[in-house]
Amino acid sequence: MDIPSKADVVIVGGGVAGCSIAYHLAKSGMTDVVLCERKQLTCGTTWHAAGLVTQLRATRQMTELAQYTGELFGQLEAETGQATGFRRSGSLRVATNAARYEELARGASMGRNFGLPVEAVSAAEIKERWSPIDTEGITGGFWFPMDGQVNPTDVTMAYAKGARMRGARIIEHLPVTRILVENGRATGVMTPHGPIAARHVVICGGMWSRDLAADIGVTLPLHAAEHFYVVTEPIPGLPRDLPVLFMGDEWTYYKEEAGKLLVGFFEPRGKPWGAEGIPDSFCFDSLPEDIDHIAPHLDDAVRRIPLLRSAGMQLFFNGPESFTPDNRYLLGETPEVAGLFCATGFNSLGILSSGGVGRALAAWIRDGRPPVELIDVDVRRTQAFQRNRAYLAARAGESLGVSFDMHWPGRQFQTARGIRRSPFHDRLVAAGAFMTETSGWERPGFFGTPEEVANVRYSYDRPSWFENVRRECLTTAQDVAIFDHTCFVKYRVEGPDALAVLEHLSANRIDVPVGRVVYTQWLNDAGGIEADVTITRLAETEFLVVTVAVSQRRDLSWLRRHIPEGARVMVCDITSGLPMLAVMGPKARELLRRVSPDDLSNAAFPFGTSREIDLGHARVRASRLTYMGELGYELYVEAEFAAHVYDTLIEAGRDLGLGHAGFFALNALRMEKGYRHWGHDIGEEDTPYQAGLGFAVALDKPGGFIGREALARQKAAGPLQRRMVQLKLTGGDHPPLMYHHEPILRDGAIVGSVMSGAYGFRVDASLGLGYVTAPGGVTQDWLASGRFEVEIAMRPWPVEVQFGPWYDPRGERIKA
Numbered sequence: 001m002d003i004p005s006k007a008d009v010v011i012v013g014g015g016v017a018g019c020s021i022a023y024h025l026a027k028s029g030m031t032d033v034v035l036c037e038r039k040q041l042t043c044g045t046t047w048h049a050a051g052l053v054t055q056l057r058a059t060r061q062m063t064e065l066a067q068y069t070g071e072l073f074g075q076l077e078a079e080t081g082q083a084t085g086f087r088r089s090g091s092l093r094v095a096t097n098a099a100r101y102e103e104l105a106r107g108a109s110m111g112r113n114f115g116l117p118v119e120a121v122s123a124a125e126i127k128e129r130w131s132p133i134d135t136e137g138i139t140g141g142f143w144f145p146m147d148g149q150v151n152p153t154d155v156t157m158a159y160a161k162g163a164r165m166r167g168a169r170i171i172e173h174l175p176v177t178r179i180l181v182e183n184g185r186a187t188g189v190m191t192p193h194g195p196i197a198a199r200h201v202v203i204c205g206g207m208w209s210r211d212l213a214a215d216i217g218v219t220l221p222l223h224a225a226e227h228f229y230v231v232t233e234p235i236p237g238l239p240r241d242l243p244v245l246f247m248g249d250e251w252t253y254y255k256e257e258a259g260k261l262l263v264g265f266f267e268p269r270g271k272p273w274g275a276e277g278i279p280d281s282f283c284f285d286s287l288p289e290d291i292d293h294i295a296p297h298l299d300d301a302v303r304r305i306p307l308l309r310s311a312g313m314q315l316f317f318n319g320p321e322s323f324t325p326d327n328r329y330l331l332g333e334t335p336e337v338a339g340l341f342c343a344t345g346f347n348s349l350g351i352l353s354s355g356g357v358g359r360a361l362a363a364w365i366r367d368g369r370p371p372v373e374l375i376d377v378d379v380r381r382t383q384a385f386q387r388n389r390a391y392l393a394a395r396a397g398e399s400l401g402v403s404f405d406m407h408w409p410g411r412q413f414q415t416a417r418g419i420r421r422s423p424f425h426d427r428l429v430a431a432g433a434f435m436t437e438t439s440g441w442e443r444p445g446f447f448g449t450p451e452e453v454a455n456v457r458y459s460y461d462r463p464s465w466f467e468n469v470r471r472e473c474l475t476t477a478q479d480v481a482i483f484d485h486t487c488f489v490k491y492r493v494e495g496p497d498a499l500a501v502l503e504h505l506s507a508n509r510i511d512v513p514v515g516r517v518v519y520t521q522w523l524n525d526a527g528g529i530e531a532d533v534t535i536t537r538l539a540e541t542e543f544l545v546v547t548v549a550v551s552q553r554r555d556l557s558w559l560r561r562h563i564p565e566g567a568r569v570m571v572c573d574i575t576s577g578l579p580m581l582a583v584m585g586p587k588a589r590e591l592l593r594r595v596s597p598d599d600l601s602n603a604a605f606p607f608g609t610s611r612e613i614d615l616g617h618a619r620v621r622a623s624r625l626t627y628m629g630e631l632g633y634e635l636y637v638e639a640e641f642a643a644h645v646y647d648t649l650i651e652a653g654r655d656l657g658l659g660h661a662g663f664f665a666l667n668a669l670r671m672e673k674g675y676r677h678w679g680h681d682i683g684e685e686d687t688p689y690q691a692g693l694g695f696a697v698a699l700d701k702p703g704g705f706i707g708r709e710a711l712a713r714q715k716a717a718g719p720l721q722r723r724m725v726q727l728k729l730t731g732g733d734h735p736p737l738m739y740h741h742e743p744i745l746r747d748g749a750i751v752g753s754v755m756s757g758a759y760g761f762r763v764d765a766s767l768g769l770g771y772v773t774a775p776g777g778v779t780q781d782w783l784a785s786g787r788f789e790v791e792i793a794m795r796p797w798p799v800e801v802q803f804g805p806w807y808d809p810r811g812e813r814i815k816a
Contacts, residue, residue: 006197008032010189011204012176015046016350017343018204019159020358022168028362031167034196038175039283042156044206047284048319049152050255050264052244053352054091056111059376060741063114065356072355073150082158085151091244092126094141100249101139102460103406105793108142110741113753119143120794130245132307149244149255152351179216186340200365202341207278207322209344214387218336221386222345223396224274224320226287228294229264233312248404250300263301265294270400272393273320287318321348323399325386330379331357335557341365342379369524373685380554383439391416408458409739412436422486423579423642431660439549441487444662465664472665473761476628479657480585482649487549490578494542495569502535502543505562507688507705509698512537517610517623519696522558523707527687531555532678536610536623548678579642584632587656594652607815616648626814629673629807671767672760672807674726680756681769689714692724719777727768727790728806731798738768738790746786754790763806
């Protein structure tokens with residue numbers, strides 16, 4: 001076989017994602033591209049995809065990628081001459097209960113932010129558009145006219161043809177046996193016919209991706225699961241060009257094609273497959289039938305679509321699809337190996353995401369950074385332990401069902417739990433903790449009675465833990481509460497050049513006296529926020545960096561890759577060895593005085609101070625900070641002393657009203673203060689000035705910092721056209737809760753979007769944080785001169801809007 005010796009980019013895998021990336025790379029001018037396919041194009045999972053083309057997804061970023069895909073499918077055939085089978089027949093999403101209808105309505109409102117056409121429809125109107133349906137029990141639904149369907153094989157071939165037309169080379173029957181790495185950077189691939197050197201390598205290997213990456217120490221957490229659908233024989237009288245129909249409450253979807261009906265299933269508990277590896281010979285293969293597994297859902301389908309009772313079954317299909325632990329795909333440059341990219345683990349969304357994924361990754365490879373914020377799907381959100389096969393197999397079946405399950409606020413996965421536990425875990429459970437999970441960490445959501453914890457009820461309105469969280473917030477405001485923050489990530493950075501490196505990375509000034517804590521952001525060249533951290537100066541050449549759990553590998557990679565060659569700096573992730581408790585509330589100082597002889601007075605230990613103190617019989621690092629808006633201290637405890645410190649605090653606080661509080665309360669408390677959260681309120685496309693964090697920017701510090709020039713230009717340009725504001729619902733006695741992506745309207749026109757929300761119990765109001773945009777600048781006068789509303793589930797609600805926090809706007813309580 002004649003293969004090239006080198007290329008600019010080598011893509012591993014010839015499914016729809018790999019071919020789309022090749023197409024978009026070539027279209028962007030990077031034509032020295034080689035795609036290696038182990039067998040034949042589409043032969044893994046692409047060929048048996050249902051070919052649904054929907055645009056509304058769970059987040060803004062994923063929706064925008066899907067929107068572009070739909071637009072591209074409308075022109076790809078004309079551009080390449082290759083048929084795609086694309087037709088825009090629309091889709092219907094249907095609810096059979098009020099909760100599902102609200103979920104769909106909130107999603108529809110979110111879609112309006114991006115200009116996505118959507119229309120609420122009644123059961124009768126659903127019947128008009130989808131006449132074979134039995135509407136019994138249907139509450140209503142939503143009509144998406146721009147959705148449709150495509151032939152997966154044909155559209156992949158169109159991508160491939162478009163790539164070849166521009167010079168990319170696609171080679172079938174050429175498996176990649178290993179990714180080549182030198183000095184932490186991808187340098188090419190090895191094949192049975194020899195190596196191909198490359199500046200960039202992209203893994204698009206579907207269900208083979210995990211093992212190919214693991215071979216070089218890279219984590220791509222995905223696992224195959226069996227995915228079922230049936231295809232009927234031709235059904236007399238079946239209308240042609242029916243919209244795609246989604247019945248989430250019944251775990252089914254329906255697609256008409258050539259007079260037949262495809263009925264697909266996303267059952268609540270799927271069947272993991274391939275835990276011991278995928279056979280090398282796997283090519284256009286299907287898995288054994290298992291009619292018993294989907295029989296209950298097939299029975300529901302027959303009741304919902306009476307025509308199925310007499311329809312013959314032409315095909316019962318079972319094929320594997322890749323699923324990830326959080327049901328979001330894996331995209332971007334891997335944190336372990338520079339120059340190694342991935343686009344894989346699509347959770348059955350590969351076809352509808354392929355265009356947007358291809359365009360975004362091609363731009364990322366070409367420009368060295370993502371073209372838009374991709375936090376939701378960025379591979380750097382994953383954790384190293386998630387490569388574990390047993391963990392992935394345990395989670396895969398549930399991940400499949402998440403696609404159609406209710407996407408409740410606060411919903412928790414049930415499988416593969418209890419993996420990362422703080423030293424306080426058992427004590428917190430005994431105290432009544434309902435454990436939630438993030439990045440594998442078990443952490444308290446709220447505290448309650450055994451019955452409350454065992455019978456959690458999710459809701460878009462008032463979940464069952466609403467009053468529990470109220471008590472925790474008021475305890476924090478009136479007395480003192482203890483929070484387990486062990487999951488917060490800690491890096492120790494030390495060496496003669498540590499200060500210089502951190503100054504270059506950070507927008508704020510890091511050269512502060514020993515024992516001071518600095519709040520700062522790490523920015524990209526455009527001024528966007530890559531990380532939101534605190535940095536404590538432990539000594540002249542030693543620093544402690546603290547960030548959020550989900551950013552553990554992302555921020556460590558960012559830090560290490562910005563250390564100049566030869567710099568005398570050592571970086572160590574010490575998260576596992578340094579648990580952390582937060583003690584918050586007006587009685588926090590009194591609590592610590594009872595267990596420590598150190599001077600904790602306001603004069604001796606002001607806000608922003610960090611030092612080691614005696615606590616019980618242990619030594620801990622106490623930092624006077626808060627994320628809750630009250631007087632408080634973060635206590636960093638070496639792991640072997642953790643239980644002793646916790647017990648000492650609990651005993652000392654019994655008559656002070658000391659209570660436990662969880663992360664649901666934390667979110668409510670920080671919302672009242674307007675404290676930003678990276679990944680929700682701030683991210684790669686948001687600058688500190690837009691986010692209201694200009695106080696953390698030292699624009700004039702010696703030597704500058706990454707992103708300084710962009711911020712200087714933005715500041716000099718005058719009033720910002722986009723700024724973060726704080727929102728408070730004012731209408732009704734029982735206002736709804738904001739969560740994310742609800743449209744913000746000014747005088748009836750959409751001007752922005754909510755980024756996060758919660759109920760604020762200290763101010764007794766439904767609150768949110770969001771960005772608004774005005775061509776002439778978002779100013780105080782502009783806010784004051786408009787009538788603002790937030791659209792929640794397709795209904796507008798009046799809101800008050802301001803720049804500052806609703807609670808303790810002068811910060812008097814945190815500095816008391």
